[in-house]
Amino acid sequence: xxxxxxxxxxxxxxxxxxQQIKSGNILFLTGNxxxxxxxxxxxxxxxxxxxxxxxxxxxxIGPTNYVKPEMEGHLHxxxxxxxxxxxxAVHEGRVDFTPVLLSEFTLLFKNKHIPLDVALIHCxxxxxxxFCSLGIEVGLTKSPAESAKIIIAEVNQQMxxxxxxxxxxxxxxxxxVPVNYRLPELLMVEGEPDPNVDKIAAFIADMIPDGATxxxxxxxxxxxxxxxxxxxxxxxxxSELFSDGVIDLFEAGILTGQRxxxxxxxxxxxxxxxxxxxxxxxxxxxxIELHPTEYVNDPFVIAQNDRQVAINSALEVDLTGxxxxxxxxxxLYSGVGGQLDFIYGAARSKGGVPIIALPSTATLRNGTxxxxxxxxxxxxxxxxxxxxxxxxxxxxxxxxxxYGKTIRQRAHQLINIAHPDFRDDLKKQAKxxxxx
Amino acid sequence: MDYRQAMHSRAATPQEAxxxxxxxxxxxxxxxCAVPQKVLKALVEYAPELDNVEVxxxxxxxxxxxxAPEMKNHLHxxxxxxxxxxxxAVQEGRVDFTPVLFSEYTLLFRDNFxxxDVAIIQCxxxxxxxFCSLGIEVGQSKTPAESAKLIIAEINQQMxxxxxxxxxxxxxxxxxxxxxxxxxxxxxxEGETNWVVEKIAEQIAELIPDYATxxxxxxxxxxxxxxxxxxxxxxxxxTELFSDGVIDPFESGVLTGSRKSxxxxxxxxxxxxxxxxxxxxxxxxxxIEMHPTEYVNDPFVIAQNYRQVAINSAIEIDLTGxxxxxxxxxxLYSGVGGQLDFIYGASRSEGGIPIITLPSTITxxxxxxxxxxxxxxxxxxxxxxxxxxxxxxxxxxxxxxxYGKTIRQRTQQLINIAHPDFREQLVYQAKELKYM
Numbered sequence: 029x030x031x032x033x034x035x036x037x038x039x040x041x042x043x044x045x046x047q048q049i050k051s052g053n054i055l056f057l058t059g060n061x062x063x064x065x066x067x068x069x070x071x072x073x074x075x076x077x078x079x080x081x082x083x084x085x086x087x088x089i090g091p092t093n094y095v096k097p098e099m100e101g102h103l104h105x106x107x108x109x110x111x112x113x114x115x116x117a118v119h120e121g122r123v124d125f126t127p128v129l130l131s132e133f134t135l136l137f138k139n140k141h142i143p144l145d146v147a148l149i150h151c152x153x154x155x156x157x158x159f160c161s162l163g164i165e166v167g168l169t170k171s172p173a174e175s176a177k178i179i180i181a182e183v184n185q186q187m188x189x190x191x192x193x194x195x196x197x198x199x200x201x202x203x204x205v206p207v208n209y210r211l212p213e214l215l216m217v218e219g220e221p222d223p224n225v226d227k228i229a230a231f232i233a234d235m236i237p238d239g240a241t242x243x244x245x246x247x248x249x250x251x252x253x254x255x256x257x258x259x260x261x262x263x264x265x266x267s268e269l270f271s272d273g274v275i276d277l278f279e280a281g282i283l284t285g286q287r288x289x290x291x292x293x294x295x296x297x298x299x300x301x302x303x304x305x306x307x308x309x310x311x312x313x314x315x316i317e318l319h320p321t322e323y324v325n326d327p328f329v330i331a332q333n334d335r336q337v338a339i340n341s342a343l344e345v346d347l348t349g350x351x352x353x354x355x356x357x358x359x360l361y362s363g364v365g366g367q368l369d370f371i372y373g374a375a376r377s378k379g380g381v382p383i384i385a386l387p388s389t390a391t392l393r394n395g396t397x398x399x400x401x402x403x404x405x406x407x408x409x410x411x412x413x414x415x416x417x418x419x420x421x422x423x424x425x426x427x428x429x430x431y432g433k434t435i436r437q438r439a440h441q442l443i444n445i446a447h448p449d450f451r452d453d454l455k456k457q458a459k460x461x462x463x464x
Numbered sequence: 465m466d467y468r469q470a471m472h473s474r475a476a477t478p479q480e481a482x483x484x485x486x487x488x489x490x491x492x493x494x495x496x497c498a499v500p501q502k503v504l505k506a507l508v509e510y511a512p513e514l515d516n517v518e519v520x521x522x523x524x525x526x527x528x529x530x531x532a533p534e535m536k537n538h539l540h541x542x543x544x545x546x547x548x549x550x551x552x553a554v555q556e557g558r559v560d561f562t563p564v565l566f567s568e569y570t571l572l573f574r575d576n577f578x579x580x581d582v583a584i585i586q587c588x589x590x591x592x593x594x595f596c597s598l599g600i601e602v603g604q605s606k607t608p609a610e611s612a613k614l615i616i617a618e619i620n621q622q623m624x625x626x627x628x629x630x631x632x633x634x635x636x637x638x639x640x641x642x643x644x645x646x647x648x649x650x651x652x653x654e655g656e657t658n659w660v661v662e663k664i665a666e667q668i669a670e671l672i673p674d675y676a677t678x679x680x681x682x683x684x685x686x687x688x689x690x691x692x693x694x695x696x697x698x699x700x701x702x703t704e705l706f707s708d709g710v711i712d713p714f715e716s717g718v719l720t721g722s723r724k725s726x727x728x729x730x731x732x733x734x735x736x737x738x739x740x741x742x743x744x745x746x747x748x749x750x751x752i753e754m755h756p757t758e759y760v761n762d763p764f765v766i767a768q769n770y771r772q773v774a775i776n777s778a779i780e781i782d783l784t785g786x787x788x789x790x791x792x793x794x795x796l797y798s799g800v801g802g803q804l805d806f807i808y809g810a811s812r813s814e815g816g817i818p819i820i821t822l823p824s825t826i827t828x829x830x831x832x833x834x835x836x837x838x839x840x841x842x843x844x845x846x847x848x849x850x851x852x853x854x855x856x857x858x859x860x861x862x863x864x865x866x867y868g869k870t871i872r873q874r875t876q877q878l879i880n881i882a883h884p885d886f887r888e889q890l891v892y893q894a895k896e897l898k899y900m
Contacts (some may be wrong), residue, residue, distance in 0.1 A: 328767075
């Protein structure tokens with residue numbers, strides 16, 4: 029096969045490509061730091077000629093012009109995770125949200141709950157065998173793309189070639205838009221180090237045994253934990269995503285993956301969010317295997333790792349152990365993501381350590397400080413990890429071990445790791461509820 | 465070995481048996497309709513001589529003298545499911561409640577989260593090989609009993625000998641209390657025919673395909689469904705519990721289990737709640753295999769069944785699909801039981817059908833009628849099935865299919881199956897919340 033000839037035969041401009049999209053179509057848009065920007069721009073420009081096109085996506089990093097009010101009637105977004113760029117539109121009811129476990133996200137498309145007409149994806153140039161790597165976003169893209177009738181791909185000279193179950197063959201790409209631009213960067217830790225984040229990270233590091241396999245959720249805390257692991261031995265990674273923090277740990281010889289039960293010696297992940305340094309590091313790196321999320325996030329798969337540690341953030345927790353991570357009261361804020369997949373998978377792993385981490389307080393826009401540990405969740409809050417699933421909760425004041433504990437014991441432990449300013453009030457309210 | 469002789473050597477009166485319990489001990493009590501009544505009564509009488517004995521149990525069908533206020537400091541109950549007889553004591557804070565998935569209930573004892581000193585169990589007389597069957601309550605008794613330092617067993621002439629992983633050898637029983645009393649009966653139906661229950665059951669029956677494997681949760685609806693399955697072919701049962709309803713479909717040839725992908729030709733269950741007729745039917749019946757709950761309820765096991773149908777009741781549901789089945793607001797009412805185990809297991813089963821069912825309204829003690837479908841859950845409510853897990857919701861007004869659906873679609877579907885008197889108000893509230 030002449031790869032180059034086949035490639036050239038599929039090349040179109042972004043403007044030509046989006047004309048393949050018809051009114052009423054359902055589209056899939058690759059997300060995370062892999063949003064195909066040129067195509068999306070072209071789509072927004074072409075949108076006035078389209079009616080009722082639905083765009084399905086997860087978290088996207090990048091432009092928001094496709095969710096603007098003037099897209100109404102033309103483009104309608106159905107997001108399975110509320111990222112910062114679409115949050116306002118979700119709150120205003122312009123963008124729809126579908127709650128789903130990330131382990132089942134791709135199956136919505138594969139199993140035709142949401143049949144896709146067109147997938148807009150982003151991949152690396154083809155190798156000599158004609159395979160393009162989906163690069164830094166494999167997990168949520170591969171299966172939806174394969175289930176679409178038409179695939180339109182931006183082939184980016186700067187998309188790293190990640191290994192694993194991460195490839196789509198050139199022959200499957202109906203239209204190719206060659207591009208050459210830098211991928212957006214997303215740093216997990218920005219600005220000044222937050223002493224509370226560091227305290228939480230240090231507590232978590234103490235809970236991680238040698239030989240553990242780690243999952244790090246999105247956010248500053250999970251990535252900060254990695255700084256405190258330099259005295260550990262033979263750690264591994266099986267995670268929905270990872271970021272820059274793993275590089276130094278690998279180079280220090282801590283992150284060997286040698287004791288992993290499944291995929292020993294490999295880092296398993298679905299996608300990557302980080303800096304250009306990270307993107308260069310993962311390029312053609314045999315240490316890293318990216319896989320579809322229905323595999324990576326499957327609790328039945330995760331549980332096969334001994335000593336699986338899951339580290340996930342939350343917005344609020346109640347005194348019985350109900351964890352809210354996806355909303356502020358009834359306002360949809362993010363999504364469950366892989367939180368419960370990994371919390372439950374780690375709970376079922378031999379020697380597993382499922383951790384929910386959150387600062388004890390939040391500061392509101394008006395300057396008021398509120399406790400994130402509350403007698404009851406705010407009305408309308410979404411429970412992402414139930415009180416029947418929860419194990420460890422960590423704040424900057426310590427660790428609460430809730431699994432197998434009564435409501436009374438849970439309330440006491442959680443009050444002990446609440447901010448001291450709120451403890452008396454929590455005690456009083458817990459008594460009124462007959463929790464203590 | 466002559467086990468009648470051996471029985472003589474270990475025989476004790478209830479009063480003698482309970483003297484082996486020491487202050488500070490943790491005791492496990494067999495639950496459901498198999499509560500060892502004579503030993504429990506003796507324990508209550510002996511309690512004034514004991515300090516701080518913790519009694520762990522699940523749903524009990526029996527008196528609850530052991531939770532009376534005068535037991536304070538002597539006996540302290542830690543219940544892992546709130547039954548009618550202990551509810552008030554839980555809500556008053558005299559009895560503790562530990563939230564746990566039933567698939568993990570027994571593991572709390574086996575894995576020493578709650579190490580057991582003494583297990584008080586009830587079983588059948590030993591067979592010629594010395595094996596006693598745990599009878600109608602195997603699921604949550606076998607593993608806790610085996611993890612106890614000491615076992616006190618009521619051997620009841622009237623306990624049926626159920627087959628499966630249901631036996632404990634006589635040699636493991638330290639003290640034997642011979643008894644001969646009828647087991648308590650528990651009827652799932654509420655006496656007169658209730659059109660709401662019948663209408664719901666009929667609609668659920670329509671969702672059940674031929675060759676399905678059924679799980680029925682506790683309550684009138686799950687059992688009523690069985691009456692509407694006469695036109696189905698070769699159904700099977702894999703369930704936490706079953707009741708009288710299975711006998712007729714077996715006798716009419718509808719319930720054969722022959723197409724089950726796991727344990728074909730067998731009913732698999734953890735425990736039995738029903739009438740004397742049922743207890744006689746299960747006695748030495750090779751069609752029925754009882755197993756410990758950590759096996760029966762394990763979602764990883766349940767998912768191996770082809771077309772697993774899970775039918776579970778709820779108290780309240782919000783417009784996003786969050787299900788509360790364990791509390792009335794913050795007031796603890798029951799427990800998650802096996803609800804999420806089976807809802808999740810069925811969702812992972814090929815062709816599986818996870819169903820949450822509830823009447824559209826509830827009549828309060830003051831005579832007012834409230835909608836069980838609410839814009840937001842009552843503050844403090846426990847979420848037992850999250851909006852990320854939910855599939856089908858059935859009321860007497862229809863079936864809502866929520867899986868893979870947006871908040872807007874969920875809201876519309878749930879309002880359509882709410883009681884007509886509440887629909888307008890729900891539409892108004894949903895609009896305020898920007899859910900539609």
